Amino acid sequence: MSSQTAQQAQQRNGGREAAVLDAVPKQLLIGGQWIDAEGGATLEVLDPSTGRVLCEVADGSPADGVAALDAAVAAQADFAKTSPRERADILTRAFELLHERIDDLALLMTLEMGKPIAEAKGEITYAAEFFRHFASEATRISGGYQTAPAGGARFLIARQPVGPCLLITPWNFPMAMGTRKLGPAIAAGCTSVIKPAHQTPLSMLALGQILIEAGLPEGVVNIVTAERSGAVMEPLIRSGKARKLSFTGSTKVGKILLEQCADKVLRTSMELGGNAPFIVFEDADLEEAVAGALAAKMRNMGEACTAANRIYVHESIAEEFGRRLGEEMGGMPVGRGTEEGVRVGPLIDQAAQDKVTELVTDAVGLGATVVTGGSAQEGEGYFFTPTVLTGVSPQARMGTEEIFGPVAAITPFSTEEEVVAAANDTPFGLVSYVFTNDLRRALRVSEALESGMVGLNQGVVSNPAAPFGGVKESGLGREGGDTGIDEFLETKYIGIALA
Numbered sequence: 001m002s003s004q005t006a007q008q009a010q011q012r013n014g015g016r017e018a019a020v021l022d023a024v025p026k027q028l029l030i031g032g033q034w035i036d037a038e039g040g041a042t043l044e045v046l047d048p049s050t051g052r053v054l055c056e057v058a059d060g061s062p063a064d065g066v067a068a069l070d071a072a073v074a075a076q077a078d079f080a081k082t083s084p085r086e087r088a089d090i091l092t093r094a095f096e097l098l099h100e101r102i103d104d105l106a107l108l109m110t111l112e113m114g115k116p117i118a119e120a121k122g123e124i125t126y127a128a129e130f131f132r133h134f135a136s137e138a139t140r141i142s143g144g145y146q147t148a149p150a151g152g153a154r155f156l157i158a159r160q161p162v163g164p165c166l167l168i169t170p171w172n173f174p175m176a177m178g179t180r181k182l183g184p185a186i187a188a189g190c191t192s193v194i195k196p197a198h199q200t201p202l203s204m205l206a207l208g209q210i211l212i213e214a215g216l217p218e219g220v221v222n223i224v225t226a227e228r229s230g231a232v233m234e235p236l237i238r239s240g241k242a243r244k245l246s247f248t249g250s251t252k253v254g255k256i257l258l259e260q261c262a263d264k265v266l267r268t269s270m271e272l273g274g275n276a277p278f279i280v281f282e283d284a285d286l287e288e289a290v291a292g293a294l295a296a297k298m299r300n301m302g303e304a305c306t307a308a309n310r311i312y313v314h315e316s317i318a319e320e321f322g323r324r325l326g327e328e329m330g331g332m333p334v335g336r337g338t339e340e341g342v343r344v345g346p347l348i349d350q351a352a353q354d355k356v357t358e359l360v361t362d363a364v365g366l367g368a369t370v371v372t373g374g375s376a377q378e379g380e381g382y383f384f385t386p387t388v389l390t391g392v393s394p395q396a397r398m399g400t401e402e403i404f405g406p407v408a409a410i411t412p413f414s415t416e417e418e419v420v421a422a423a424n425d426t427p428f429g430l431v432s433y434v435f436t437n438d439l440r441r442a443l444r445v446s447e448a449l450e451s452g453m454v455g456l457n458q459g460v461v462s463n464p465a466a467p468f469g470g471v472k473e474s475g476l477g478r479e480g481g482d483t484g485i486d487e488f489l490e491t492k493y494i495g496i497a498l499a
Helices: 003-022 062-081 084-100 102-113 117-138 176-188 202-213 229-238 251-262 286-302 318-330 350-365 416-424 439-448 484-488
Strands: 028-030 033-035 042-047 052-058 144-147 153-161 165-168 192-195 221-223 244-248 267-271 276-280 308-314 369-372 387-390 407-413 431-435 453-456 489-497
Touching: 003 102, 028 062, 028 202, 042 102, 052 202, 062 153, 062 192, 062 221, 062 229, 084 102, 084 117, 084 176, 084 202, 102 117, 102 202, 117 176, 117 484, 165 176, 165 229, 176 192, 176 202, 176 244, 176 484, 192 229, 202 221, 229 251, 244 251, 244 484, 251 267, 276 286, 276 416, 286 308, 286 318, 286 407, 286 431, 308 318, 308 416, 318 369, 318 387, 318 407, 350 387, 350 407, 407 416, 416 439, 431 439, 439 453, 484 489
Parallel strands: 165 192, 165 244, 192 221, 244 267, 276 308, 276 431, 308 407, 387 407, 431 453
Antiparallel strands: 028 033, 028 221, 042 052, 144 153, 153 489, 369 387
16 A cells, blocks of 8 residues: 555544544433533543543533432333333334444444454444343343232232442443443333443443434433542432442442442442453363463453453463464554554553553563563553463462453463362452363363353353353342343332232
């Protein structure tokens, strides 16, 4: 391509980026209206591939948060009375609109979060599936009717919406984490206030516009973008007006929110941090295991709670596994997510890049060998070269801290008992991965692992039709599957005397 042609292509792309950004509402969505934040306050949204400002959006205040919750409370009674079919139809229309606009929505996500366009499109498809899944669940909400054991009375069991909800979503999956919460909330008949991460508010604002077009009544979903999440959300949690909090984010923040929720005994569901073990036994299909590790490690540049954090490989194949994984990761093109062929985008910000650098330096200092990568890239943006480390010490920080970056840390092991003990030696328990062709071992190890999910001979576990969540300090409750809507429903027992 000539320099003139390349410049023209860059200008076209820049024009499309500007058009996509211009089309997104930049205000707060409260009571069905787009309004400015108190005092006209705004926050900057940065492009992580350059560190430059993309645009500004409303920076909500505590008063704005109160107004949003008041709107949700005012809309709750009427929305709870809508028919399941009506709620399902809204979700179905939103599902269709997400697919119709997938190209623009993917570009928008790439601009604010950094992931390559192909991954962003995958997330939009994944996000839309939550709406389709819960559209079906809306029409299957059921209770029960039974005879009292002693006779003379009947039990009527009803399922009702829990009430106004507070939803807090992270920056790493800015659309899917929203639909994973909004889908069941809407299906159950709950109103909500949703607070997206301040780094990636644009995807949620675009989703708000889609829900309006899909026919969602005013006040059912209210969106508050804000840089000071704690200052805005704590008063809402403690107000007594909300009845549920759903949070996806760090365990540290989750514990703070749990303490706040205790004040009014808010119902909670939380997907918190992870420290996923990825175990490869000597009888595993090596090619399959490397492909699984690549998927479990490099999805979203490693910025996922489900990312393989500790890779345990049997000592008899550890060297070969590390070599093959190094070849795969070393060949992944790094760059701005909008560029053709790029498979690894930037990390979210400077702090993320600095932390990954610290963790790699610590592991190497404790004897780890760098197979490929090992450092941040120079220049603008927050890029880190895909990295494979072998011989990582159990004492390395990355054994206890989420890496949240494109770094695969490999530690050899000798026995099944040893690796299961090591895998469980963590306060976290979101997901584990196991690769083996021994059926008895597969079941034995899967049952022994202390995690809410297990990927058996596969590196991806997320699916809207499956219950997603962890144990121990990785969270409470489940999202998705046929149990996800239960988090937004209360069970009411009505006793009926017949005599």
